[in-house]
Amino acid sequence: MSRLIKLLSKKKISSGSKPELSDGPEAQAERLGLFLLKDNTAAINNIDIVAVHGLGGHYLDTWTGDNKNLWLRDSVPSKLNDSGLNSRVFSYGYDSSTAFSKAVTDITDEAAMLLDRIKGERKSQLERHRPIILIAHSLGGILVKKAMIIAHERSSEYGELLGSIKAAMFLGTPHRGSDAAYWATYAANVLKVLQLGRGTNASFVSALQRNSPEFANISQQWIERAAPLKIRTFYETERLLGELIVDKDSARLGIVNEIAIGVAGANHRSICKFSDFNSQKYKIVWNATEELAQYALRPSSTCE
Template sequence: MGGAVVSKVPFYTVRIRNIPSSTDRSSLLESLGCPQDTVLSLEVGPYNFTKMTATVTVQGTHKVDELLKLNNTSLGGSSRVESRVLVDTRFDGFTVVAGGTNGNLDIIAIHGLNGHAFSSWAVNDVMWLRDLLPKRVPNVRVLLYGYNANYVEDPFMFRINKYARLFLQSLKALADIRSRRVIFICHSFGGLVLKRALMDIAENPFEYSALQHVGLGVVFLATPHRSSEYTSNDIASILVNIAKISSGVKGLNSRRAEQLSRSLQWDSKEVMDMARSFRFHYCRESQLQFANFCEQLPMKLSKTIDGLVVNPYSATLEVLHARKFSISNRDHVTIAKYADPNEEAFNLLVGELTRMVIFARERGILVIPRLLLLTPPSF
C-alpha cells in the first residue's frame, strides 16, 4: 500500500464534540497542547449546527490519555455546562470528517464486524475519507457511522435487524436529512447492515418518510451478499472467516469457530433471504446505483489455510445494474484502507463515486451548484 510510512509509534485518533463554532484550527490545537502540524478535521456537527466536532490524530497512548482527561471540561475556561467538550475514542453514531457546506450530498461510511468508525479506514495517520477523498470530490460532506460491532461482547451480533434499526434512527436524527442525498460506502458486514436498512425504508414508507429518497448509491467493499453455488463457501462459513480475521486467528480457535458456525446457521438463512428480498426491491431501481469491490489477496484463515475471506461470487450483488471490480492488491482488511491518492484501487473507488454523482445530476435527482468532480488519472 504505497504512500504510507510505517511509524514506530502507533497513531490514534480522538473525537472531540461540542466545540464552540467560533473555534478555529490553530486555537483548538493550542488548547489541546498539540503541534500545529497535527492532522485533524474540524467540522460543523451533524446534529447541532452551532457546535463543531474534531477528529485529532496523535502518536502514542500517552497523548490520547492526556486528551481524554479534557472530557467534560471547557477548552475556553468557561464554567458553563453547555460549553464543556465531549472527548472519546469510540466514535459511536455519526462523525463529520469533511464539511461539504456548498452542496446537498453526503458520503456515509459504515464499517464491518469488530471494526471501528475511524481506524477501519485508516493507515497510520492517513484516513482517506478525511484526508484524501475531500480533495477529489469537493463540497461533499463525509460522515462516519460507528456502532458496537463486537460479536464477542454481543451474542446477537449477527442479528442484522437490530443494527439496521439503530442506524436508521441515527440517520433520521441528522438535523438536515430531508434535504440531503447520500452515497454509502460499506465494508464487509457493514454492507449487510445497510441492505437491511434500505429494505426497512422501502417496506415502511410512513415510518421512514424522511428517508425515502435519500439514497443515491452504494459502494460495497467485500460484502458477503450470498452463498456460492459452485464452492463450499456458504454464508455461515464466510461469516466465520470474517470473525476469524476481525478477531485475529489466534482469538478464534477451531472449537470456537465450530460453535460459531453452528450458531450462524440461522443468520446464514437470514442473509440469503435478505439477498432475495433486496433483489426484489432494487433490481429495477433507477435511482440507486451499486458498485461491488472484491478482494483478491488471500488471508490466513487458520494456522494451515490461507484464502479469500469473501470470495468474488459472494461479494457480487445480484442486481443487474451493479458494477463489479476485482482489486488485485487488496485483502479483506486493506480493501477499506488507502494511503496513496495515486494508487489504482483508490482511483477506481473515486471513479465510481463520481459516476454515481454524475448519474444523479443528469437525472435531476441531485443539485449541487458549481460542483467540480475531479476525474482520476489514467493508468
C-alpha cells in the same frame, strides 16, 4: 468475543493524528454513533456520504491507511470539490459483534438506529432532499440493506430518506450464500483473521451460521430496493492469512445496475484502506466514488 473483535483493527489512531471529527474531544472518545468526518457543503450540488464498517470494524480505523490517511475525510471531499461537487461525509460506528452474532433482532435494531441517526442529521428542507451515497465494507453491507428494507416498511417515517438514497458502494460484502454451510465457512475465515490465525471459536461460527437464513433473507428482500440505485462493487483479489474472506462470486450481486471489479493487491482488510491517494489501488475506488456522486446529483437518478 469483544476482545477478539478488537484484534481486527491493527492500530489505534493516536491523539496526535489528524483531527477526525468536528464534534469536539468528547465525541472523539466515542466509537458508537454517526460521526461527521468532513463537511464540505456549499450552496448547491451537495451530497451526503455515509460509510458503514463491517465485522470487527471501527468507524475510523476501517477506512484508515497505515500512514493515518483516511480517504473518506482527507481525499474524497476535496477531490469532489475540485469536480464542482460538495459533500458531507459521515462514518457510522456500532458494536458489530452484537449486531451479527446474537439474535436477528439485533440486526433490525442496529439498522433502525442507523436510519434514525441519518434522519437526525438532515433537519432542514434542503438537507432532507440531499442525495445520499452509502458505502459499506464487509458485513456492513448487510446492515445497509436492512436499513433500506426498514425504511421501505416504515415509509411514513423514513420514506423521504429512502428516496434520497441514490447510490451504493460495497467493498468485500458477502451478497450471496443462502445456506448455513456458506456462512459457517465465512465465519470461520473471518474468525481466523480476528484471531490472527490462532484457531477458531466454535460459538461464534455457530452464531453466524444460526443467523444465516436472516442474512440471506435480507439480501433477497433488498434486491427490489436496489433497483433504482447505481451500484459499484469491489472484491478482494489477495488472500488474508491464506483465505479469500469474500470471493468474487460471493461479492457480486449479479444485477444489471451493478458494476463489479476486483481491487488489485487488496485483501479483505486492505480493500478499504488507502495510504497513497495517487496509487492505482485508490484510483479505481475514487473514480467510482466520483461517478456515484455525479449520478446522485442528476435531476432524475434512475438507472438506465
